[in-house]
Amino acid sequence: xxxxxxxxxxxxxxxxxxxxxxxxxxxxxxxxxxxxxxxxxxxxxxxxxxxxxxxxxxxxxxxxxxxxxxxxxxxxxxxxxxxxxxxxxxxxxxxxxxxxxxxxxxxxxxxxxxxxxxxxxxxxxxxxxxxxxxxxxxxxxxxxxxxxxxxxxxxxxxxxxxxxxxxxxxxxxxxxxxxxxxxxxxxxxxxxxxxxxxxxxxxxxxxxxxxxxxxxxxxxxxxxxxxxxxxxxxxxxxxxxxxxxxx
Amino acid sequence: xxxxxxxxxxxxxxxxxxxxxxxxxxxxxxxxxxxxxxxxxxxxxxxxxxxxxxxxxxxxxxxxxxxxxxxxxxxxxxxxxxxxxxxxxxxxxxxxxxxxxxxxxxxxxxxxxxxxxxxxxxxxxxxxxxxxxxxxxxxxxxxxxxxxxxxxxxxxxxxxxxxxxxxxxxxxxxxxxxxxxxxxxxxxxxxxxxxxxxxxxxxxxxxxxxxxxxxxxxx
Ligand SMILES: Nc1ncnc2c1ncn2[C@@H]1O[C@H](COP(=O)(O)OP(=O)(O)OP(=O)(O)O)[C@@H](O)[C@H]1O
Ligand SMILES: [Mg+2]
Numbered sequence: 001x002x003x004x005x006x007x008x009x010x011x012x013x014x015x016x017x018x019x020x021x022x023x024x025x026x027x028x029x030x031x032x033x034x035x036x037x038x039x040x041x042x043x044x045x046x047x048x049x050x051x052x053x054x055x056x057x058x059x060x061x062x063x064x065x066x067x068x069x070x071x072x073x074x075x076x077x078x079x080x081x082x083x084x085x086x087x088x089x090x091x092x093x094x095x096x097x098x099x100x101x102x103x104x105x106x107x108x109x110x111x112x113x114x115x116x117x118x119x120x121x122x123x124x125x126x127x128x129x130x131x132x133x134x135x136x137x138x139x140x141x142x143x144x145x146x147x148x149x150x151x152x153x154x155x156x157x158x159x160x161x162x163x164x165x166x167x168x169x170x171x172x173x174x175x176x177x178x179x180x181x182x183x184x185x186x187x188x189x190x191x192x193x194x195x196x197x198x199x200x201x202x203x204x205x206x207x208x209x210x211x212x213x214x215x216x217x218x219x220x221x222x223x224x225x226x227x228x229x230x231x232x233x234x235x236x237x238x239x240x241x242x243x244x245x246x247x
Numbered sequence: 248x249x250x251x252x253x254x255x256x257x258x259x260x261x262x263x264x265x266x267x268x269x270x271x272x273x274x275x276x277x278x279x280x281x282x283x284x285x286x287x288x289x290x291x292x293x294x295x296x297x298x299x300x301x302x303x304x305x306x307x308x309x310x311x312x313x314x315x316x317x318x319x320x321x322x323x324x325x326x327x328x329x330x331x332x333x334x335x336x337x338x339x340x341x342x343x344x345x346x347x348x349x350x351x352x353x354x355x356x357x358x359x360x361x362x363x364x365x366x367x368x369x370x371x372x373x374x375x376x377x378x379x380x381x382x383x384x385x386x387x388x389x390x391x392x393x394x395x396x397x398x399x400x401x402x403x404x405x406x407x408x409x410x411x412x413x414x415x416x417x418x419x420x421x422x423x424x425x426x427x428x429x430x431x432x433x434x435x436x437x438x439x440x441x442x443x444x445x446x447x448x449x450x451x452x453x454x455x456x457x458x459x460x461x462x463x464x465x466x
Binding site: 050051052080083084086087088090092094095096097098099107108112113138142143156157159160 | 264367371373375376386389390393463466
């Protein structure tokens with residue numbers, strides 16, 4: 001079943017076309033690794049899905065509802081409902097520094113969904129345990145390592161119970177020795193059949209965990225395939241070049 | 248120097264200090280919210296409102312507080328026609344002058360505080376489904392106050408000392424009574440006591456503000 005359907009998506013900053021007629025789909029339970037050189041438009045694409053960017057043309061549909069249909073956006077309440085199906089994890093975590101870990105997790109569902117604090121406390125405890133941070137609930141983000149921060153950010157996104165999780169280079173801001181703990185949490189999520197799109201430079205993770213790899217360059221998707229196909233037998237010249245450079 | 252003499256000069260000075268402290272609290276209580284409203288006005292998408300707020304801040308920060316106080320206390324009542332309605336009790340007029348002045352400074356401080364907040368904070372709140380108001384009140388504002396606090400502290404210490412400008416518009420306060428005693432007794436001692444009282448006030452204020460800063464460190 002197709003959860004995300006993108007057709008002919010166009011996005012420009014001024015005269016520069018950042019995304020040129022992008023089309024692709026994500027099925028339920030897919031783990032999509034999105035790779036490509038810097039500036040190719042990976043972040044912009046991800047941000048367009050959750051409406052952090054306004055696109056200039058094309059369509060995006062999420063679980064059957066159009067966020068944008070041929071360049072025309074849904075009404076704001078609709079947009080809210082549609083984007084609520086997605087959670088996002090940022091490169092720089094973007095935790096709320098004035099709130100404790102527990103408060104970071106609970107503030108959005110409390111304010112947005114008006115859920116009971118009893119329910120939220122149970123869920124935040126479970127999610128913190130899942131990312132291995134049950135004993136840091138009352139810490140402020142400033143006291144956490146980068147890897148811990150990113151795990152809190154993942155738990156925070158999960159608190160809203162999204163159907164799809166988007167990751168924009170979740171380990172790029174981390175010291176190399178801290179990437180493992182974050183990748184492990186993502187691997188666990190993949191095993192639980194979470195639908196994910198992960199923009200990443202971690203080719204190992206893409207090979208091992210993704211079931212689909214998308215290669216982007218200069219605002220276009222040049223190649224899509226299963227990890228072993230795309231990594232071992234890339235068809236496109238630019239894909240080959242890129243893979244040579246990163247390996 | 249006898250205890251009696253100290254008593255005769257200190258008593259009026261301490262009474263004057265009450266006026267100083269009263270002015271301080273009135274200005275803090277009114278100019279901080281007003282300054283915050285000015286910040287919002289400057290950032291407003293209603294352009295004329297933003298321009299007016301910017302012009303206001305420019306004029307107030309670009310001219311001396313003393314001049315502003317003189318205008319409000321002595322200048323406005325001289326306006327033909329409406330002047331007679333602008334005669335206020337001197338202390339109240341001075342309070343208005345101080346509040347209007349400090350609001351402009353606080354507005355600039357808060358504006359800086361908002362600029363210091365990473366845009367990722369707005370984005371994280373949006374992606375979590377919060378609306379503009381929720382994200383502003385619960386995510387942005389608390390961080391703005393935290394960032395602004397050291398500058399607000401600084402400004403409030405300056406305010407303690409600026410209260411002595413009441414002297415120039417003839418509202419009897421600490422410095423006024425010190426000067427009276429100096430003139431009467433031809434002695435430097437009252438100045439010394441005045442300085443000591445200001446020091447004690449700023450010292451207490453500093454301790455309180457440091458406590459507050461520590462509590463808002465979020466660590
Ligand atoms: N706000 C913006 N204004 C103007 N140009 C922008 C803006 N954001 C991104 N761009 C441009 O859009 C292009 C795509 O950027 P994007 O961040 O999506 O690339 P990316 O694939 O995520 O790169 P990286 O791997 O470095 O994160 C780049 O050329 C970038 O300079
Ligand atoms: Mg990027």
